[in-house]
Every structure is written in C-alpha cells, then in structure tokens.
Amino acid sequence: xxxxxxxxxxxxxxxxxxxxxxxxxxxxxxxxxxxxxxxxxxxxxxxxxxxxxxxxxxxxxxxxxxxxxxxxxxxxxxxxxxxxxxxxxxxxxxxxxxxxxxxxxxxxxxxxxxxxxxxxxxxxxxxxxxxxxxxxxxxxxxxxxxxxxxxxxxxxxxxxxxxxxxxxxxxxxxxxxxxxxxxxxxxxxxxxxxxxxxxxxxxxxxxxxxxxxxxxxxxxxxxxxxxxxxxxxxxxxxxxxxxxxxxxxxxxxxxxxxxxxxxxxxxxxxxxxxxxxxxxxxxxxxxxxxxxxxxxxxxxxxxxxxxxxxxxxxxxxxxxxxxxxxxxxxxxxxxxxxxxxxxxxxxxxxxxxxxxxxxxxxxxxxxxxxxxxxxxxxxxxxxxxxxxxxxxxxxxxxxxxxxxxxxxxxxxxxxxxxxxxxxxxxxxxxxxxxxxxxxxxxxxxxxxxxxxxxxxxxxxxxxxxxxxxxxxxxxxxxxxxxxxxxxxxxxxxxxxxxxxxxxxxxxxxxxxxxxxxxxxxxxxxxxxxxxxxxxxxxxxxxxxxxxxxxxxxxxxxxxxxxxxxxxxxxxxxxxxxxxxxxxxxxxxxxxxxxxxxxxxxxxxxxxxxxxxxxxxxxxxxxxxxxxxxxxxxxxxxxxxxxxxxxxxxxxxxxxxxxxxxxxxxxxxxxxxxxxxxxxxxxxxxxxxxxxxxxxxxxxxxxxx
Numbered sequence: 060x061x062x063x064x065x066x067x068x069x070x071x072x073x074x075x076x077x078x079x080x081x082x083x084x085x086x087x088x089x090x091x092x093x094x095x096x097x098x099x100x101x102x103x104x105x106x107x108x109x110x111x112x113x114x115x116x117x118x119x120x121x122x123x124x125x126x127x128x129x130x131x132x133x134x135x136x137x138x139x140x141x142x143x144x145x146x147x148x149x150x151x152x153x154x155x156x157x158x159x160x161x162x163x164x165x166x167x168x169x170x171x172x173x174x175x176x177x178x179x180x181x182x183x184x185x186x187x188x189x190x191x192x193x194x195x196x197x198x199x200x201x202x203x204x205x206x207x208x209x210x211x212x213x214x215x216x217x218x219x220x221x222x223x224x225x226x227x228x229x230x231x232x233x234x235x236x237x238x239x240x241x242x243x244x245x246x247x248x249x250x251x252x253x254x255x256x257x258x259x260x261x262x263x264x265x266x267x268x269x270x271x272x273x274x275x276x277x278x279x280x281x282x283x284x285x286x287x288x289x290x291x292x293x294x295x296x297x298x299x300x301x302x303x304x305x306x307x308x309x310x311x312x313x314x315x316x317x318x319x320x321x322x323x324x325x326x327x328x329x330x331x332x333x334x335x336x337x338x339x340x341x342x343x344x345x346x347x348x349x350x351x352x353x354x355x356x357x358x359x360x361x362x363x364x365x366x367x368x369x370x371x372x373x374x375x376x377x378x379x380x381x382x383x384x385x386x387x388x389x390x391x392x393x394x395x396x397x398x399x400x401x402x403x404x405x406x407x408x409x410x411x412x413x414x415x416x417x418x419x420x421x422x423x424x425x426x427x428x429x430x431x432x433x434x435x436x437x438x439x440x441x442x443x444x445x446x447x448x449x450x451x452x453x454x455x456x457x458x459x460x461x462x463x464x465x466x467x468x469x470x471x472x473x474x475x476x477x478x479x480x481x482x483x484x485x486x487x488x489x490x491x492x493x494x495x496x497x498x499x500x501x502x503x504x505x506x507x508x509x510x511x512x513x514x515x516x517x518x519x520x521x522x523x524x525x526x527x528x529x530x531x532x533x534x535x536x537x538x539x540x541x542x543x544x545x546x547x548x549x550x551x552x553x554x555x556x557x558x559x560x561x562x563x564x565x566x567x568x569x570x571x572x573x574x575x576x577x578x579x580x581x582x583x584x585x586x587x588x589x590x591x592x593x594x595x596x597x598x599x600x601x602x603x604x605x606x607x608x609x610x611x612x613x614x615x616x617x618x619x620x621x622x623x624x625x626x627x628x629x630x631x632x633x634x635x636x637x638x639x640x641x642x643x644x645x646x647x648x649x650x651x652x653x654x655x656x657x658x659x660x661x662x663x664x665x666x667x668x669x670x671x672x673x674x675x676x677x678x679x680x681x682x683x684x685x686x687x688x689x690x691x692x693x694x695x696x697x698x699x700x701x702x703x704x705x706x707x708x709x710x711x712x713x714x715x716x717x718x719x720x721x722x723x724x725x726x727x728x729x730x731x732x733x734x735x736x737x738x739x740x741x742x743x744x745x746x747x748x749x750x751x752x753x754x755x756x757x758x759x760x761x762x763x
Contacts, residue, residue, distance in 0.1 A: 070709075082107045086185045091702045103700040108186040110135060110178045112693040113600070113607060116196040118567030118686065122166035124193075125559075126158050126178045127645040132602035133557045134162030135180060143175040143188055150175060150188055161573065169193070172277040176693055189693040196567070198687055206235040206240065209677050210247075210287055210294035213661040216671035217298050220278040223249075223289055225294075226271040228677070229264050235619050235681055239268030245289045249274045252298070297671050303440050304666050306331045308402045308412030314452050317526045318422045318504055322385040327412055329374045329402045334663045337404060343367055344378045344400040361394075370402065382418055384480030394418045417450035423457065424433045424448050430496070430514040434531060437518040447477035447500055454478045461498040463489070470494075474664030491517040501573045523578050524550045531580070532599060532610035538617045539594070543587040550580030553603050563686040564595040587616065593683040600690040607692050615683040620649045623656060 065073050089101040111129040116122055126138035138158045144151040146414055156164040174191045176226035206229065207471035213224040225247065229240040241264055249258045256278065263272035274287075276298060286295045312325045348362035362383060368376040378398055385392060396416040403409045426446040435441060445459040455477065463486055471485055477500070499509040517524055524531055530553075535546040549560075554577040562570040568590070574581075585595065594615035601608055624647040633638040648654045663673065 079292045084109055084183045084185055085531060089700065091700075093704045101179065101702070103698060105698065106187045108183055110138065110180070110183055110186050111602060111605065112140065112176060112178050112189065112191070113192050113690050114191060115688050115690050115692065116194050117569075117688055118196045120167075120169050120195065122169050122193045124158075124164045124166070124176070126164075127161045127264075127557075127602045129493075129602070129605045130559070131555060133555075134158075134160075135178075136160045136162055138162060138178050138180050140164050141179065143176045143177065145175065146762040166193070171578055181711045184368045191693040196686070202233060204231050206231050208245070208290060208292045210289070210292055211659065211661075211675055211677075212294055212296050214663045214667060214671075215296050215673040216301065217276055217296065219276055219280065219282075219298060221276055223274045223276055223296070224271070224661070225274070226269060227262075227289075228659075229268045229270070232679075235620065237679060239266065240264055241246055241268065243268075245270065247272060247287055247289050250286050250288060252281040252285055265657075269657055269659070287546045298327050301670055302668050303664065304332075304410060306337045306404070306407060306409065306410060307403075307666075307669065308400060308410045310412055310414035311400065312453055313414075313416065313449070314453050315420050316449050316455065316503055317382060317416075317723070318502070319382050319418060322379065322381045324377045324379050325398055325414060325416070327376050327378065327402075327414075329370050329376075329410070329412075336372065337402065338372055338374060339405065340374075341367065341403045342369060342376045342400055342486065343403075346378065346380055346399065347397045347399075348383065349395045349397060372456075376400070376402075376565045380416065381650045385420075392420050419450055421506045421508050422449060422504065423455060423500055423508055423511050424450065424452075425459070425498065427461075427496065427498045427510045427512060429512070432514070434533070435487070436515060436533065437487045437491075438520075440482055440484070442482050443475075444480050445475060445477045445498055445500075457500055459500050461496065464495045464497065465489075465492060480518040483644045487516070489516060489646060491515075491521055493527045517580075519548060519582070521580050523580055524552050526714045528552055530610060531609045532612055534612045534614055536614070538615050539585075545585050545587075547585070547597050547612055547614070548580060548584045549583070549599050549610065551576075551601070551608070552578050553601075553608075554578055555656055556603065557600050559598075559690065561598045561688070562595050562686060563598070564591045565686075566592075569686075569688070577728055585614070591616065594685060596685040596687060598689060607690065611689065612684050615685075618681040618683070621679060622649060623647065623652070624649070624653055645723075727760050 060079060064075060069074055084107050087105040087107060088102050106465050109129050111127050112124055112710050113127060114122065114124045124140055126135045126140065127133065137160075140156050140158065141152060142154040142156070143725060144153045145151075150392075150399075158164050172192055172194055175188050176191050177188045178187050179186060182337065209228045212225045215225055224705070227245070227354060229243050231238050231240055243264045245262055245264075247260050249257055249260055251257050256279070258274055259276070260272050262272055264270050273651050280298070282299055283297070284295055285298050286293050288294075291627065306329055308327060312326070313323070313325060315323065317323055327342075328462065329340055342745075344366050346364040350361045364379070364381075368378070370376050378400060380396055380398060382396065385613065394417070395646055396418060398414040400412050401409055402412070424447065426442075426448075428443055445461070447455050447457050447459065447539065449455050457477050458474055459477050460472075461472050462469050464470065470489060471482070471483075473485075475481055492515070495511055495513045497509065497511040499507050500629075501507050515528060517525055517531075519533075528550075530551045531549070533548040539545050549558075556576055558574040558576065560572040560574055560583075562585075583597070596611060596613045598611045626645045626647065628643040628645070629640055630643070632638040644658065646654045646656045646658065667673065
C-alpha cells in the first residue's frame with residue numbers, strides 16, 4: 060500500500076490518518092519504506108481479529124467472560140479463552156476454557172484478579188494477549204441491628220469555669236426499623252485539649268432513649284479543643300478566654316441594577332445581637348476596585364476611596380460608591396468593588412462589615428435550564444425557569460425571549476418573565492427529535508446576554524429513538540410507586556443488537572436475559588416483590604463495531620417517612636400591659652396526628668456564633684444497598700510504531716544564559732531554587748549582531 064504524506068515546507072508538525080482496508084483476519088508485519096530509499100526500517104506486528112472479550116465480576120468469587128464478534132456484538136459459541144501467566148519476559152499457557160453456546164466462560168472460586176487472556180477460534184487466532192482485571196463483587200446484605208449514639212452540647216465555646224450542659228440519644232436500627240433504647244448505661248468522659256481525662260459521669264437512658272447531664276469546667280487548664288466521648292462517639296467544643304462581641308455590622312442587599320459610570324449609595328447597619336441599633340458610632344469606610352483578569356478571580360487593586368460617617372438613630376450609615384467609566388473599545392471585562400466599614404462604638408469596640416459589588420460588561424446574569432445533552436420525556440414535562448439576577452446574585456424580574464430550533468430552523472418562540480416557573484406545553488407537543496433552546500435577556504445598556512442548550516425530546520410511546528441518539532435508558536421513577544410498580548425503558552438506534560440485560564437484587568440474586576432487537580425502544584415493567592429487598596438494579600450492555608455500550612438504573616424500595624412536623628405558635632394578650640409572650644411548639648407525626656415525643660432545646664447568646672458557630676447534626680439514614688456487576692472490555696495494549704524518514708537537519712545557535720531569575724508569588728527563584736533573602740534579579744533579552752545580552756535589574760524583596 061502506498062501513501063502520499065503532506066509536504067512540510069514550513070517545518071510545522073503534520074497529522075494524518077493512514078487506513079488499511081480489506082485485511083483478512085490474521086497476524087501481519089507492517090514495514091515503512093520511504094520512496095527512493097530501498098532499505099526498510101524496523102516494523103511492527105499488527106493482529107487483525109474479529110473477536111472481543113467482555114467480562115464482569117459476580118458475587119461469591121465468580122467471574123463471567125463472554126467472547127463476542129467485534130463487529131456484530133453477537134456471541135461466538137465454542138470459542139476458546141486461553142489463560143496465560145507472565146514468565147521470563149513472555150507468556151506461558153496456564154489453562155484453557157471452552158465457551159458455551161452463548162460464548163460464556165464462568166470462573167468459580169477465583170483467587171486472582173489480574174488475568175492475561177486470549178480468545179481464539181479455528182479460523183481466528185490473531186488476538187493478542189490482553190491484560191484483564193476482574194475484581195471482586197463483595198456485595199453483602201446484612202440484617203444486623205446496630206446501636207447509634209448521638210451527643211449534643213448546649214454551645215460550641217465556653218470559658219474556663221462555666222457549666223457545660225450535654226445530652227444524648229441512643230437508638231437501635233435494623234434496616235427501616237428504628238427504636239429508642241431505654242435503660243442503657245453509658246459513661247460520659249470529659250477530655251481536655253491534651254486528651255487527658257478531666258471528669259466522667261454515668262448516665263442511664265429514659266423511655267425516649269435520651270440522657271443529659273452537666274460538667275463544671277475547671278477554672279484552670281489548657282485552652283483549646285476539648286471533647287466529650289463515650290463508646291466511640293465524640294463531640295468537640297472549644298474552651299477559650301474569649302471576649303464576646305456586643306454588636307455586628309452588615310450591609311443591606313443591593314437590589315438595583317448598576318453599570319460603569321453610575322453612582323450608588325450602599326446602606327449598612329450596626330445592631331446588637333438582640334436587634335437594638337448602635338447609635339452615634341464612628342464609621343470608617345474603604346472602597347477598593349479590584350481588577351479581575353479572569354472571571355470572578357481576585358486581581359490587583361486599581362482604585363481606592365476612603366471616608367467617614369456616623370450611625371444614625373437606627374444604627375444605619377451610607378457609603379457612596381462610584382463605578383468608574385470604562386474605556387472605549389473594551390468588550391469584555393470584570394471588576395469587583397469591595398466596600399469595607401469599621402464601626403467603632405463610644406465604648407471603643409470595633410466590628411467590621413464587608414460587601415462585594417461585582418461590575419461586568421453586562422449587568423445581568425442569565426441562567427437557563429441545564430439540559431445540555433439531556434433527554435426530555437413528553438409524558439413527564441418539566442417546569443422551566445429562566446433565572447436572571449444582577450451581579451450581586453439578587454433576582455431581577457425582567458423579560459426573557461426564547462426560541463426552540465430544529466436543524467437550525469425556529470419551530471417555537473416566546474417570552475417569559477424571569478424567575479417564575481412555567482411549563483411550555485407547546486414545546487412538549489413538538490415531534491420527537493433533537494432541538495436547541497436559545498434564551499436571551501437585555502440589560503439597561505442594551506447589551507444582550509444569550510445562553511443556549513441542546514436537548515432531545517421523545518415520547519415513551521415512541522417505537523424508536525430519534526436520529527442522533529445512540530443509546531438511551533430511562534426509569535419512570537427512582538422508587539417503586541404507590542401501586543408497587545416501576546417501568547424501565549431502554550433503546551438504541553443500532554441495528555441487529557445482541558443485548559445483555561440483567562436484573563440484580565436481594566443477596567446478589569440475578570435474573571439474566573439476552574435479547575435481540577434493531578433500532579427500537581423497549582419498556583420493561585416490574586412489580587415490587589419482597590425478595591427485591593432494598594430494590595433492584597437493571598444493567599444493559601451490548602457491543603457494536605468494537606464499542607461496548609453500557610447503562611444501568613436502580614429502582615429502590617420507598618424509604619419510610621419518619622420526619623416529625625414542628626409548628627410554632629405565639630400568643631400575647633395585647634389588652635394586658637406588660638403581658639408576656641407565650642410560645643407553643645406542636646410536634647406532629649407525618650400523618651398530622653400528635654406525636655408522643657421528647658424535645659431537646661438550648662438557648663445561648665447568638666454573638667457566640669461569631670466565635671464558634673453552633674449546630675446540631677442528627678439525621679436518620681435509611682440506606683438502600685444494591686448489588687452491582689458491570690460489564691467491561693478486556694484491556695488491549697496499544698500498538699506503537701515509530702520510524703524516521705530521511706531529512707535535512709537545520710543547525711542554529713540556541714539562546715543561552717549564565718543565569719535567569721524570576722519571581723513567582725513574591726518568591727524569587729534562581730536556577731530552580733527558592734530564594735528568601737535580599738533581592739531578586741529580573742532579566743530581559745535583546746539581540747545584537749554578535750551575541751545575546753542579558754540586561755539585569757535589582758529589585759528589593761521582603762525577607763521571609
């Protein structure tokens with residue numbers, strides 16, 4: 060076979076693809092012989108085979124291998140799979156297995172994971188030895204009852220000598236059955252920052268599985284992170300000599316649109332944590348413009364404005380912000396104006412508030428549904444929403460124009476107010492096929508922000524997939540429905556497909572099916588059975604033209620609804636001067652009926668969250684565990700073939716330096732070594748007729 064390669068007069072790299080067609084199955088030796096040069100260079104062995112092995116791990120230390128026709132994907136009955144082991148730089152035959160009528164070889168009691176395999180038939184022996192990893196499928200379902208302990212503290216930070224209040228809950232869980240553990244005895248240990256035992260107490264759970272107690276923290280001792288612990292459960296907190304803040308500073312959300320050249324006034328407020336205004340406090344503010352060389356990446360400071368103000372009777376103050384105008388001809392840019400305010404009270408306490416104001420070439424941000432490459436089902440219409448916000452991420456209600464295109468032609472268009480859900484039924488009434496959605500919004504400067512996505516629309520009643528889709532898999536729901544049913548859909552536009560379709564559930568059980576179809580969309584309907592346990596996993600796989608297509612879905616057993624509903628009510632007799640306000644909390648079961656429950660509550664100074672945020676984490680988890688067994692290809696080592704054509708070698712004198720110093724993030728680097736002292740040299744290069752000259756400039760650096 061003769062190939063003409065493109066010329067390279069500019070000495071640039073060229074890429075090309077050489078195709079050899081019509082080769083029969085067998086082992087070939089390829090040589091490259093340049094035109095006009097009779098000597099052939101070293102060649103490479105090229106195996107041409109029509110066989111391919113797919114494999115998967117099965118439960119109970121089993122493995123499954125299938126020999127398929129690489130082009131059609133159909134099984135090759137009676138094929139032989141040879142197992143080799145590496146030896147002395149080569150391979151030695153270890154064992155051989157004959158595939159059954161479905162091309163399958165089952166491995167039982169396997170002790171290895173890494174195999175060297177080769178498939179062959181009487182007429183096809185060219186497959187090279189492939190390295191294949193067949194791991195373990197160690198899936199196990201357990202009905203074991205587990206005991207859980209949760210620990211809680213009333214705060215996350217304490218001073219030495221203060222009282223720590225703690226509580227806990229003990230419950231057992233066996234799958235979906237959860238029960239409080241009554242009468243259980245636990246030892247609660249208080250450990251200091253060095254991990255040493257300070258105190259311990261013994262507690263017993265009540266009918267709700269709860270316990271509680273207190274510890275008096277010692278007046279002296281090492282400050283830092285302390286903990287409570289019991290039976291492998293820890294709850295960490297801090298012990299510090301802290302000074303509690305008495306107020307905080309915050310800026311109001313900017314809800315207006317702004318652009319370069321505008322001037323606005325941002326409002327801040329200083330309040331105590333009880334909500335009382337901080338009046339007559341001195342405010343020092345700073346407005347800095349930061350240049351962002353990349354989107355939302357903090358850059359260099361390019362402008363600075365300072366000023367002072369005083370809080371009014373409501374604790375409020377204003378900061379003027381002027382957005383500098385942009386130069387003509389700049390199309391895309393992004394800045395951040397950072398506003399900071401230090402508020403100092405008459406008592407001398409200072410707190411800071413910070414506000415960031417993004418400024419970009421467009422004052423509106425548009426987000427459209429993230430459907431890129433997805434498939435929308437007509438019978439399950441999704442609501443749309445076009446989210447539009449200003450640069451502060453505050454929603455802006457504006458008009459969004461949109462259109463749907465098919466093969467470049469507009470088939471549907473409309474307008475919609477942003478940030479409101481709607482269902483475009485006209486779109487779901489379109490014929491099944493591939494579409495593009497385009498949406499745009501215009502800001503006050505007339506600048507347009509446009510976004511687009513491509514998606515596929517189809518109906519579950521379709522008999523085949525739209526053109527352009529290779530494979531599609533869909534489930535009617537993630538859980539079995541109220542009637543205990545679920546439907547799984549699978550389809551492909553490929554013809555003459557041999558499909559491996561398996562349903563796995565319970566303790567690694569499997570329903571295996573082999574189906575043949577062409578360019579079809581199929582539906583598989585299931586009704587939940589007790590043996591399904593947590594649910595089922597459906598896997599689909601087929602081979603076509605050397606490419607393995609795999610899909611899988613899981614349909615789980617519905618999780619129990621055990622979430623209690625909490626409803627607050629307040630009452631204050633407005634006819635009685637100085638009447639107290641009464642708060643009532645109702646605890647209801649999921650069905651709305653009153654629950655026989657116990658409430659754990661705490662109250663602490665909100666200012667402590669500025670020092671150590673406090674949170675309780677308690678979530679019941681109803682796990683759904685599924686068996687898994689996925690199909691994989693055998694690993695074929697790629698062929699590498701390198702050869703050199705006769706060529707003219709050009710000689711040139713490369714640039715050379717005695718040394719070159721650069722600075723990266725404020726640290727000087729010389730010849731690959733970091734410098735931490737004195738100065739750094741920066742160089743530039745200029746070429747003369749005879750030599751390259753290195754110009755040096757000495758720049759002072761801060762010692763690290």
